[in-house]
Amino acid sequence: MYILNEASKKIKVSLFVTCLVDILFPQVGVSMFKVLKRLGVEVDFPEEQTCCGQPAFNSGFRQDAKVLAKRFLSIFSEDGFIVSPSGSCTTMVRVFYKELFHDDQKMLEMVDLLSTRTYEFSEFLVNVLKVGDVGASYKGKVTYHDSCHALRELRIQDEPRKLIKLVKGVEFIEMKLSDVCCGFGGTFSVKFPDVSVSILDEKIESIIESGADTLVSTDMGCLMQIGGALTRRNIPVKAMHIAELLASGQ
Amino acid sequence: MEDIKVNFEKNSATALKDQNLQRALNNAINQFRNVRSRAVREFEEWEHLRASARKIKEWTIEHLDDYLEMLEANVIKAGGTVHWASDAKEACEIILDIAKKHNVKSVVKSKSMATEEIELNHSLEGAGIKVVETDLGEYIIQLANERPSHIIAPAIHKTRDDISKLFVEKLHTPYYNEPEQLTKIAREKLRSEFLNADMGVSGVNFAVAETGTIVIVENEGNARLTTTVPRVHVALMGIEKVIPRFEDLPTFLNVLIRSATGQKLSTYVSFITGPKRNSDVDGPDEFHLVIMDNGRSKILSHEETRESLYCIRCGACLYICPVYKKVGGHSYGWVYPGPIGAIITPQLLGIDKAPELPFASSLCGACKDVCPVKIDIPKVLLELRSRVISDRRVGAGFLQRFAVKLWRFTMENKRIYNFASQLSYFVQKPWMRHGRLTSLPFPFSRWTKKRDFPAVAKTSFRKQWKEIKDLEG
Ligand code: SF4
Numbered sequence: 112m113y114i115l116n117e118a119s120k121k122i123k124v125s126l127f128v129t130c131l132v133d134i135l136f137p138q139v140g141v142s143m144f145k146v147l148k149r150l151g152v153e154v155d156f157p158e159e160q161t162c163c164g165q166p167a168f169n170s171g172f173r174q175d176a177k178v179l180a181k182r183f184l185s186i187f188s189e190d191g192f193i194v195s196p197s198g199s200c201t202t203m204v205r206v207f208y209k210e211l212f213h214d215d216q217k218m219l220e221m222v223d224l225l226s227t228r229t230y231e232f233s234e235f236l237v238n239v240l241k242v243g244d245v246g247a248s249y250k251g252k253v254t255y256h257d258s259c260h261a262l263r264e265l266r267i268q269d270e271p272r273k274l275i276k277l278v279k280g281v282e283f284i285e286m287k288l289s290d291v292c293c294g295f296g297g298t299f300s301v302k303f304p305d306v307s308v309s310i311l312d313e314k315i316e317s318i319i320e321s322g323a324d325t326l327v328s329t330d331m332g333c334l335m336q337i338g339g340a341l342t343r344r345n346i347p348v349k350a351m352h353i354a355e356l357l358a359s360g361q
Numbered sequence: 362m363e364d365i366k367v368n369f370e371k372n373s374a375t376a377l378k379d380q381n382l383q384r385a386l387n388n389a390i391n392q393f394r395n396v397r398s399r400a401v402r403e404f405e406e407w408e409h410l411r412a413s414a415r416k417i418k419e420w421t422i423e424h425l426d427d428y429l430e431m432l433e434a435n436v437i438k439a440g441g442t443v444h445w446a447s448d449a450k451e452a453c454e455i456i457l458d459i460a461k462k463h464n465v466k467s468v469v470k471s472k473s474m475a476t477e478e479i480e481l482n483h484s485l486e487g488a489g490i491k492v493v494e495t496d497l498g499e500y501i502i503q504l505a506n507e508r509p510s511h512i513i514a515p516a517i518h519k520t521r522d523d524i525s526k527l528f529v530e531k532l533h534t535p536y537y538n539e540p541e542q543l544t545k546i547a548r549e550k551l552r553s554e555f556l557n558a559d560m561g562v563s564g565v566n567f568a569v570a571e572t573g574t575i576v577i578v579e580n581e582g583n584a585r586l587t588t589t590v591p592r593v594h595v596a597l598m599g600i601e602k603v604i605p606r607f608e609d610l611p612t613f614l615n616v617l618i619r620s621a622t623g624q625k626l627s628t629y630v631s632f633i634t635g636p637k638r639n640s641d642v643d644g645p646d647e648f649h650l651v652i653m654d655n656g657r658s659k660i661l662s663h664e665e666t667r668e669s670l671y672c673i674r675c676g677a678c679l680y681i682c683p684v685y686k687k688v689g690g691h692s693y694g695w696v697y698p699g700p701i702g703a704i705i706t707p708q709l710l711g712i713d714k715a716p717e718l719p720f721a722s723s724l725c726g727a728c729k730d731v732c733p734v735k736i737d738i739p740k741v742l743l744e745l746r747s748r749v750i751s752d753r754r755v756g757a758g759f760l761q762r763f764a765v766k767l768w769r770f771t772m773e774n775k776r777i778y779n780f781a782s783q784l785s786y787f788v789q790k791p792w793m794r795h796g797r798l799t800s801l802p803f804p805f806s807r808w809t810k811k812r813d814f815p816a817v818a819k820t821s822f823r824k825q826w827k828e829i830k831d832l833e834g
Contacts, residue, residue, distance in 0.1 A: 130772070133822040134782045135815045140822035144829060156826045162772040167765060169724065171746030172757075175769045182773060210740065213665075263726035292683045296723025301807040303721060306373050308811045309687045310723065339812030342797060 122240070123153045123191030127229070129200045130162040131331045139331060142358035143196050143232055146245055150236075159186045165203040168211060169297045180208055184221050192239065193229040196354050198261025198329045199297075201231040206264050231261055233329055233353050237270040248279035248360030251349075254286040254323035256314070256337065258330035262290055271329055271353050278356060286321035288313065295336035308340070315340050318348055326350045367694030367706065367715035376688045385520045386689055393680050396623035397731075404619065414616045415735045417609050418671035425661065428570040428603045429652065435573025439635025441648040449479035452653045456481060456562065456595055457488055459649055463593050465490055465559040469551075471577070471584035472496035473564025474512055474674055475597045475653060477696040478709075481562065493554045495583035500547055504531045510690025510698060513621050513676035518689050551583065561587035561645065565598035566673070567613055568650070571606050574634040575650065578617060578627050585631050594636070594645040600657050601670040613673065616733035620675035656709035665744045669704050671734040678728035678738060684721060693718065700728035704741045712748055716755040719745035785817045 124147055128140040147154050164179030183204070187193050195201045205226040212218035236242050253275055261267040268290075276283045294300065294310030301307075314337060318326055326341070326348055328334050338350030376382055401407050421428055433443045446452035460468065468490055470476065482492045482503075494503040498515040502508065504527055509515030516524070524543055528534045534546055563584055567576040575596050577584045588594045604613060618627050637644030660669050679685045679699030690698030694715060695706045703722055707715040719742045728738040750757050757765070771781050792798045798814040800806065808814050 128822050130778075134785070134817055137818045137820060137822035137825055141825055141829060144826075148832070154830075156823070156830065158823060158826070159775055161775060161778045164772075167769065169743065169746070170765070171719075171743075171748075171750035172765050173747045173750075175765055178769060179772055207743075210743070259723070259725035259727075263730055292723050292725035292727065294683065294723055296725070299720065299723045301804070303370065303373065304807045304810065305377055306684060306687055306721075307723070309377055310683045311812075313683075335815055336812065339808075339814060342813045343799070343811065 121153075123155065124194050124235075125187060125189070125191055126154060126156045127160060127163075127187065127193050127195040127200065127204075128156070129195060129197045129331070131335075132196055133161075135335070136331050136352070139196050139352040139354050142352070142354040143194070145358045146236075146247075146354060147194070150240060150242060150245065152240070153191075155191070157186050157189075163200050163203045164211075165200060165207070166297060168203065168207055173211060176211055180211055181218070184208075184218075184225055187225060187229075188221075191228070192235065193225070194232055194235045195229070196232050196329070196352060197331065198231045198258045198265055198267060199332055201229055202260040202264040204229045231265060231267055231329060233271040233274055234265065234267045236357075237273055243273050244277040245274065245357050247357045249325075249356055250280045251325045252282045252284055252321075252323045253278075253325045253327055253356070254284045254318060254321045255289060256286075256293060256318075256326060256328040256333060257290040258328050258333045259292050261329045267329065271327070274353065274357060275327060279360070281356075284321045284323050286317045286323065288317050291317075293333045293336050295332045297332065300336060307336070311336055311340055315344070315346065319346065324348055325356070327353050327356050329353055365695055365710060365714055367710075367718060369688075369692055369694065369715075369717040369721045372692035372694060373688040373721070376692050381520060381523065382518050382689055383687075385518050385523070386686055388520075389514065389517050390680055390686050393623065397620065397677065397680065400619040400623040400625065407619075410612055410616055411733055411735055413612050414673075414733055415671065417604060417612065418734050419668075421603060421605055422601065422661065422667065422670050425600060425603070428605055429600060431570040432568055432573060432603050432650075433652070435571065436635065436648075436650050437573075439573045439648075440638070441573065441635045441650055444649060444651045446651055446653040446655070448655050449653075452479045452597060452651055452655065453481055453484040455651055456597070457484055459593065459595055460485065460488070460490055460560055463559060463647075465593070467491040467493070467554070467558050468560045468562055469493050469495050469554055469558040469587050469591060470499070470561070471563045471579065471587040472499050472515070473562070473597060474509075474696060475564050475599055476562060477509060478655065479597070479653070481597070493551070493558070495551050495554065495581075495587055496579070497544060497547055497581060497583075500551065501527065504528075508691065508696065511676060511679055512674050512697070512699075512701070513679075518691065555586045555590050558587075558591040560593040560595060561589075561591040562595045562597065563588050565596050565602050565650075566617065567610065568598055568603045569605075569607050569610065570603050572634060574607070574632050576610065576614075577631045577633070578614065578621075578629070579631075580622070580624075580628045582629055585629050588631060588633055589643045589645065592645055593647045593649070594633070595649045595651060596633070597651045597653060600652055600654055601672070617673050617675050620677040620731065620733045660705070660708045663708075666704070666708060666741050668736050669701075669708060669741055671736055672701055672705070673734060674701075675733055677731040677733065681727045681731045682722075683725060683727070684723060688721075693721075700738045700742075701736075704736075704738055704745065707745055707749075712745065712752055713754045716749045716752070719743075719749055779821070779823070782817060782821055786819060789817055 164176040168176035208222040294307040501516040511517040636648040685699040693702040
């Protein structure tokens with residue numbers, strides 16, 4: 112089931128944990144590490160890494176984003192896969208870097224080299240390592256929120272669901288409107304907080320209606336938004352990153 | 362038009378508090394989303410069709426001059442007259458001139474966003490000409506003296522009760538609450554307007570260059586009457602509405618109608634080539650086509666945002682947008698609401714007139730997935746954001762620039778980054794409750810007012826890494 116064959120053991124992964132996970136949710140990075148390690152992958156963490164530049168890019172500060180993007184590209188220039196616990200930051204590298212350097216042929220080549228080996232965690236497990244059951248167990252009713260960038264930029268939809276369903280003890284419930292935005296949107300969440308939260312309200316309703324006790328997603332941005340309302344409103348549903356779920360019971 | 366300044370933050374705050382509006386939007390949008398997704402799901406060719414629609418638009422916009430000239434020549438050949446308007450003012454003047462020349466006292470109009478854009482009603486009424494909107498939704502909006510809040514469903518922000526009350530107040534009818542009754546009243550009122558009108562004004566969904574035909578899509582039959590009953594028909598179009606060939610129409614009609622209303626085909630599709638000919642039973646004596654720029658060629662000149670001109674005004678992005686669903690159309694401050702409004706309003710009016718709009722999106726991308734011509738709206742929004750930020754008039758102020766520079770400086774340097782994260786861990790302590798931050802001071806209060814914020818971890822991942830890296834799996 113979850114142990115890779117000999118060839119796959121040669122797979123090398125550099126963790127791109129994202130600044131959000133590094134500072135606010137280190138347990139997500141640790142979980143990701145544990146799962147990959149358990150699958151027999153060689154894992155490394157380039158310690159120079161900080162932020163991929165997405166906040167600046169999204170806010171219209173392209174020059175600043177470029178500086179951080181270049182920095183990122185030089186840090187992850189070595190071989191091997193780059194795996195991140197975020198569909199959004201993966202999108203930055205795989206999709207938006209091309210946008211950012213659209214008029215710079217030399218940079219585009221660098222981006223190309225790197226973006227083809229950059230993956231979001233769940234798609235990496237399913238599409239590259241070809242695993243489904245990672246040997247985790249968790250008791251609970253789990254529902255999944257599609258993070259927008261993962262879903263609509265990277266087309267990640269079945270991968271996380273497959274992984275969740277194969278966790279021992281999990282009852283998977285598909286909630287209504289799982290693919291509708293949670294209202295986070297990066298700086299949008301503080302630029303227009305009331306609009307952001309009113310969008311979030313519908314997501315929370317869906318979650319409650321599903322009857323799940325655990326909400327899983329691929330991105331800490333969304334989980335911070337959804338989780339922030341769940342705790343504020345004393346709703347007994349736990350917001351959890353998919354890496355945490357997959358590391359449970361190990 | 363010059364003095365428009367969109368205040369999205371204020372407008373949206375008002376909208377969010379309006380319970381009636383929230384109810385109206387919620388009902389209408391939920392219902393529509395189901396209908397549309399069925400119309401698209403049951404149709405295997407959908408993706409293929411979208412791709413061709415996009416291709417044709419790309420080609421046409423790249424060769425816009427040629428096709429516009431071809432259109433002009435063919436409209437003239439069919440006996441029509443073509444007018445070119447560089448901006449809203451000119452477009453209004455042209456239409457007003459035509460009206461004056463024909464001694465027009467009363468005008469009927471079918472639904473047209475272009476005429477909203479130039480505030481044509483205002484100009485005509487200013488010259489003492491009576492204007493009646495004949496699309497049901499537009500009629501309601503005109504009665505209420507408001508602006509449409511949706512491209513396809515102009516009165517989407519009104520509940521049935523609102524409309525019933527409006528009819529009581531303005532038309533002195535009894536309180537009817539059934540849609541059929543309300544429609545019947547409007548129909549009766551409008552019938553006499555059609556018969557009395559001297560001029561009909563319509564928009565254009567597509568203008569076919571090779572034949573000089575304009576195409577109008579509708580469900581109520583009012584556009585057909587508007588364009589055939591009065592003596593004079595004036596159609597107003599933006600330069601981007603031209604398509605090359607008659608052959609392209611099936612593609613566009615298919616994607617437009619499915620996206621706009623979830624139907625397979627609309628009740629009426631009118632093809633108008635010039636005025637009434639000798640053999641025709643009905644039709645106007647004169648046909649005028651006004652082709653308007655009004656900021657569009659400016660969009661054309663920017664390669665990165667040019668695709669904004671591919672829009673066929675189907676309204677699908679409005680229906681799918683989570684932000685639009687909450688704030689409604691009027692929050693966008695001008696005639697074009699929702700995602701498409703967020704990208705074309707700042708481009709048509711000038712970025713200084715609506716600097717907030719490119720930011721009024723969570724960038725969820727649902728719009729780009731439904732758009733029948735595959736406009737990458739999030740990409741355009743991001744490009745416009747960078748234009749706003751570097752704009753001297755409305756761009757980032759000193760404080761914001763300073764904050765971003767400070768942030769970048771931190772992110773560029775691992776040691777400072779580590780120090781900053783450690784520092785935040787200590788600084789946050791007074792606000793910590795159960796491991797969360799529940800009420801932070803401004804500006805962080807913009808988050809914590811309604812949501813908890815996670816506390817900075819004591820040991821960051823990179824610190825933990827040193828301990829875990831040598832563990833075996
Ligand atoms: S942007 Fe696309 S989805 Fe939105 S109105 Fe235009 S054509 Fe329709």
